[in-house]
Amino acid sequence: MSELASTPEMLSSATESIMYVVTRPEQVMVRGKGSYLWDAEGNRYLDFIQGWAVNSLGHCPPVLVRAINKQMKELLNGSPALLNDQMIAAADLLVKNSCLDKIWFGNSGAEVNEGAIKLARKYGAEHLNGAYEIITANNSFHGRTLGLMSASGKEAWHKLFEPKVPGFVHVNFNSLNAVVDAVSDRTCAIMMEPIQGEGGVYVASQEFMSGLRRLCDEKGILLILDEVQTGAGRTGQLFGYQNYNVEPDIMTLGKGLGSGFPVAAFLAKDHVCVFEAGDQGGTFGGQPLAMTAAYTVIKHMLDKNIPDRARRRGNFLKKKLRKLAKETGLSNVRGTGLLVAVDLPHDQGAAVVANAFDKGLLINAPKPNALRFMPALTVSNAELDEMLSILKSALLSVS
Ligand SMILES: Cc1ncc(COP(=O)(O)O)c(C=O)c1O
Structure with a gap:
């Protein structure tokens, strides 16, 4: 057990000093390995949230821990104004294994x-007569800055932190006609x-993604x-666009890129x-530990065929969920690879999540009537079966 979390007094005083932004269970997590997390009391949890689809190789993957440990002794932080060897290696690997040229x-x-939005706006300013608008989807999520809360199509945010950043037009996801209608000479x-x-x-349909690519090409x-x-x-x-054979002009990555290390x-x-010096920057961007993490994770994924493994495990999970659906009233099993969801018969998401937590399983309810599964890409079939068995018991408990 961690020294920090060794007494109940320490835990409760720490909780009081954390700003409230979300209701969290009172258990304090202290250790993780692969698909499992442990709290300060020694209870074990099967983790199908994995830091919100972040720990792509599971908790504390040895290959990453080794690489970060080694790099820490060489160069912990260089300078945003200087190159470092880890940055060059990570950039090269990602560019060579994607359809894009610069990172x-x-x-x-x-x-x-x-x-990405700044780059597109600058491109619009220079090549599209000052076009600046970006078309995004209803129900989308792009992040929590003021700009991205404006870009996102999350209904709960419509009236939050007004005024919104202008320049975003929202359309229905998977509706190509709606996108076509929304394009104007202001669109970049x-x-x-x-x-x-x-x-x-x-999941975006093939028709939608191919149509978006065609439309972008037609309009420039x-x-x-x-x-x-x-x-x-x-x-x-390795990247979602490869499922569609549709190449983006700009792609953003985060979460699983560092398998738990922020990058x-x-x-x-x-x-x-089209950026010039001074247009884009950040104190920590490209720092060596993060670069080691990104390089190590992507190299490991390529060497070990992890994406293919995720595809096979995802198909296994969906097959088993469809079987469970027949027994428990679940419906609409969906997703690609190991980003999978299912609808519940009623708005029981929060209750199922809480009940599963008590039984040692972490799952997420992205909507009141849906459950989402985002396990480590290295999850085993036995762990998937263990999850399904706890889930079944949680579903029966709350129905
Ligand atoms: C598609 C997508 N874009 C952007 C973000 C924001 O990422 P971060 O929380 O690292 O800022 C998320 C986070 O859930 C996401 O799912």
Whole structure:
């Protein structure tokens, strides 16, 4: 057990000093390994949230722990104004294994989505007569900065932190006609998630993605894919766009890229890279530990065929969920790779999540009537079966 969390007094005083932004269970997590987490009391949890689809290789993957340990002794932090060897290696690996030509590294999904939007607006200013509007989807989630809360199509945010940042037009996801109607001479880009993760796991159709690409080519505007949740192997390919054979002009990555180490990036085609010195930056972007993490995670994924493994495990999970659905009233099993969701018969999401937690399982309810599964991409069939058995018992307990 951690020294910090060794007495109940320490725990309660720590809780009091944390600003309230979400209701959390009182248990304090102290250790993780693979698909499991342990709290300060020694209770074990099967983790199908994994830091919100972040720990792509599970908790504390040895390959990453080793690499970070080694790098810590070489160079902990260089300078945003200097190159470092880890940055070059990570950039090279990601560019060579994607359809994009250049990369910028940041720390969070929100930071790189902001960067992608800035790049698209500058492209609009220089190549599209000052066009600045970006078309995004209803029910989308792109991050929590003021700009991205405006870009996102999350209903609960419509009236929050007014005034909104202008320049975003929202249309229905998977409706190509709606996007066509929304394009004007003010449009510089269309920004979409290949799968709406936070919105409840809604997968973009092939027709929609191909249509977006065609439309962008016809109009000379940019296609931005927010792959913060779908990138880094989650959907059974290294990047979600590879499921569609549709190439974005700009792609953003975060979450699983560092498998638990904070690192994010946006990549762009050469002709889109219009930034000049001073347009984009950040104190920690490209720092060596984060770069080691990104390099190690992506290299490991490629070497070990982790995306393919995620695809196979995802198919196994969906097959088993469909079987469970027949027994328990679940419906609409959906998702790609290991980003999977299912609908509940009623708004029981919070109750199922709480009951599963008491039984040692972490799952998420992205909507009151849906459950989402985002396990480590290294999850085993036995762990998937264990999850399904606890889930079944939780569903029966709350029905
Ligand atoms: C698709 C997508 N974009 C952006 C973000 C924001 O990422 P971060 O929380 O790292 O800022 C998220 C987070 O859930 C996401 O799912």
